[in-house]
Amino acid sequence: MSDFYMTRLHEFTVVLYALCVLLYFIDFLHHNRKANRIAFWLLAFVWVLQTVFLILYMINTGRFPVLTIFEGLYFYAWVLITLSLAINRLLRVDFIVFFTNVLGFIIMAIHTFAPVEIDSAVKAQQLISELLLIHITVAILSYGAFSLSFVFSLLYLIQYDLLKRKKWGTRLLRITDLSKLEHMSYVLNVIGVPMLMISLILGIQWAYIKLPHMVWYDSKVIGSFIVLALYSIYLYMKVGKGLYGKSLALWNLASFLIVLINFFLFGKLSSFHFWYS
Template sequence: MNAVLFYSTLGIYFVATVAYLAYLIKPRETLGQASRWLITAGFLLHCAFTLDRYLEAGRTPITNLHESLSFFSLSIVGVFIIIERKYKVFILGSFVTPVALILMLVSTIFPTAITPLNPALKSKWLAVHTTVAFFGYATFAVAFGAAIMYLIQEHFLKSKKLGAMYQKLPSLDKLDDINYRCLTFGFPLLTLAIISGAIWAETAWGTYWSWDPKETWSLITWFVYAALLHGRLTTGWRGKKAAILAIIGFFVLLFTFIGVNLLLPGLHSAQSLDFLARTKKSSFPIWKPIVSHPDFPDGN
């Protein structure tokens, strides 16, 4: 049942992405409408999958990489649907849905089995921390899509190459506005995620902040977006500069989310690292908790 839901979601996302890419080539109103319906249907199915998984595991399904990537994808599609409806730019989907699809595809690489949760992590904060964090990530992913579009359109306008693509892309102001709007929603969410994470860490490990790589990189991500927001509000960073920063921010965010789990050992990465150590005979050191805390058992 769970696998069926997952793969039908994946299938619909695939079709929706193809439809949005086709819209990029032939921007017909009907095609845009169809794409919108497809992605919405995919989203509902994805919600069903997540709910099913939640009931099966008895906890928010964001505890291994498979679940996290799927949930990330779900949040991106959710945020995208809202933004797309507000700004009425179908073409944003041509840039955002591929990201959601790729995340879903990547999530299939990782084992899907529901693993028992580390007892230390069992807390209501799991749901709060992860949901808030992922919706924050998702808004930044949409901002990333809009920023890419901005840079392309800006390039056309500056170089005076006003081809078919220029015609299809929305105006710079609109793209910049989407970017800014995402920032104003994403940044508070990211801040909340860090705060709720710290509170959760306190209840789980007895310390608010332990400078594990995930925490450090979250803070770096936060600073990048804080700088962008500050720049926007005070010196009026907008347009190209803001777009570039939104893109940099998203890459830092992706590293925080995936790279840290895979490359840097730490508290957040227990399961994925275990998996890699067991299956790949990788050169990664078998993870040992950096912070030794009586409540926090060993890696498995």
């Protein structure tokens, strides 16, 4: 029973770490100090949990846990979190903290869901199934964010057209102002991009365990990375280039078209994404 609760706690730690990466991503793009503070305290809590696990493991084994790859991954993730917390407090180099924790999350996910070192085959299969469930759930949530972002961009273009043609009336008044529509579309993409990135990390981990001979140029895999690239370009154009208005809304609409193609068409063509097995 204790092993069961320890496993659940490890998975809970990964979820907290994913939320932390999401908040650091928001701060990375938008210089949101509130998101940065919440991310820091979440990361500190993750560090406390990891440290407790590390100490308990050392007590149980009577040695420092670095003799196997499995143990080394855990200690490596702990070192990354420790360094990122120190950097956040002492140097205030936020971008390094964000990218360090993306790497740390990858290592943590590999450690938590890797089947090695797991005594029970049933437990290993359960972990792999839960990894797949989290991967699919987070991917669909990111697609939901992209869908709402698409709606806001579509409303932006409708409102833009009404204003340009000076079509005053109740329809114009019922649609909110352009700046708010553009901002909401951007915020939803800020949420969707790191969620899709997290989903892809977990999906790759699942495929590595379950499908060691998987074809990596599978249509669904390529399509998912194209979607991530398109929305990352959107964020770069918005934040890095300062682009706004109709052109950005059109890019967002085109990106969502690729989301639909990836979800419906590439899913059919995929060799293993026919809602998995």
